Amino acid sequence: MTPLPKDPPSPIDEEARDTAVQRLQAAYAEGHISHEEMDEGLDQVLTAKAHSELVSVLATLPAEKAASTSTIAVGSGRIKRRGAWRVPRMLKVESAFGKVQLNLSRAEFEHSAVDIELQLGTGKAKITVPRDAIVDIEELHTGWKDTRYKTRRPSRPGGPRIRISGTMGYGRLTIRHARR
Known part of the structure; x- marks a missing residue:
């Protein structure tokens, strides 16, 4: 046979x-x-x-962490996160009219890389990142004003990698590294 x-x-x-x-x-x-x-x-x-x-x-690697996604959305008004808060793997921020403030300087990062997707109509946005963070804004599209961000060399290795993408209509995004 x-x-x-x-x-x-x-x-x-x-x-x-x-x-x-x-x-x-x-x-x-x-x-x-x-x-x-x-x-x-x-x-x-x-x-x-x-x-x-x-x-x-x-098969020899540890199991992947489930990617967590959170969305913060308002039609008009203010979006503000500061202090000690847990940053998900993916954060979507949506606002038609209003001001956005995200302070990540004392936030708890569950992942070494975080994606923040901005979908903003009008209004300014300010993001404060940890001192040792690496920020990538290549995928962010702005309509009216340029983004204010001065690339900084991390003070120590191992900081979170923060990728900011999405679309901003009329307004400016300012990104700053925390001082401490």
Whole structure:
């Protein structure tokens, strides 16, 4: 009796490979694996031919934290967050008319990277970030005024990475690093 042919391994699409690379980098950034383990894992992921090879590399990593998303929205009025508050992985801020103030200097970050999506019509916005934060505003689109932000070199490594994206109509976004 002739054995049945085995199913060929399923090919890996680029999205799956990219996701595996991001998981390895995140595990390294959070201190779950060493630099050598990350290098070895990246080599295995980039040379993998089948999905099962990706699964075996990722099985050794800690489970991913569920991404948390919160939305703060008002039609008109003020949005203000300050003091000790928990910053979710994704924060959406929506306001048609009004002023937005987010002070992240004493906030608790559950994730090493935070995405803040602004959808603002009119009114200004001010975001104060921790002293050692790294801020990325490449994906933010402004209509009327430019964003005020002077890139600062972190005073110590390990600060949160804050990506600000979205759209601002008529108003200015000011981003400042906390002094302490």
